[in-house]
Amino acid sequence: MGAFGLNASIMDAANVAWKIGLCARNLAQLSTLxxxxxxxxxxxxxxxxxVSGSYLRFVCNSEFPLASFDKATANLANLPDAITYTPGKDLEFIREFFGKNGHFLLGVDAPYQANIINLPVRPGRPPVSPLNGVRAPNPRLCFSPSNTGYLYDALLGADRIHLVVFASDLQGPVAEALAKVSAIFSSPSSFYHTYGGQSRFNTVLITKCLEFEAAPLLSSSPLVGLKDNCRILYDDRAPDEDAHTCYEVDHARGAIVVVRPDLWVGESAFLDESEEILDKYFAGWLLPVSK
Known part of the structure; x- marks a missing residue:
């Protein structure tokens, strides 16, 4: 099991620190966030x-009862039923325990319930496979011709809200949608500038183009807002393991994903719907920056 409780404490601190930081700087309301x-x-x-209690009882061959929580009073309606260990039935316990909790133990299946910063998923096909309230996947990307890394390497800053733009090859149907996103970054009245622009948002654009292919396309008038406000990363991995596949992005529509400072997904939208959706999302819990 490792230091499972210690990891949880680190996630506790990561979760609360950025929220208090925003509220202390009058960028969000404490009563909301x-x-x-x-x-x-x-x-x-x-x-x-x-989960750890169940496993501990297996290791210690104990029938001592697990901690019991009042789901009604503690707002724990989604608390999963624990797997009870019965001495002598080791193989049955191992099969059920790891079959049910494997992803949770790896830290990739710890979703947060819907709230003001993890909105319920809208009907229809979601823009990306990681739904609101789960930890953002961390695929490998190319940062420059001589440097590769992981997406998290570009999502730095405890006071930054990350906007990850999936732009496919910057051409065809996705180019029209990208022009709308570019206009958001250029418009002083958009949510991007209303809530702080580059001082509040860290924006990353992921493209299937190589650097020499992307440069002239991003320098064109409709997309220059992206070039001026985004860090460009290159999705040059094999098609079955690249970032677009990892997030299951529709190449014709693209997507924009809000990744919170603690690296959980807050919201996502198709590029052509992003202005309305993200404006409503951020208005729910951020305060405008004083001019």
């Missing part, structure tokens, strides 16, 4: 208690 800490971390912490 503050309650999301309990909404997100309480359920996750109790899952850890029950």
């Amino acid at each position: 503050g309650p999301t800490y309990d909404q997100e971390r309480r359920l996750h912490a109790n899952c850890i208690i029950r």
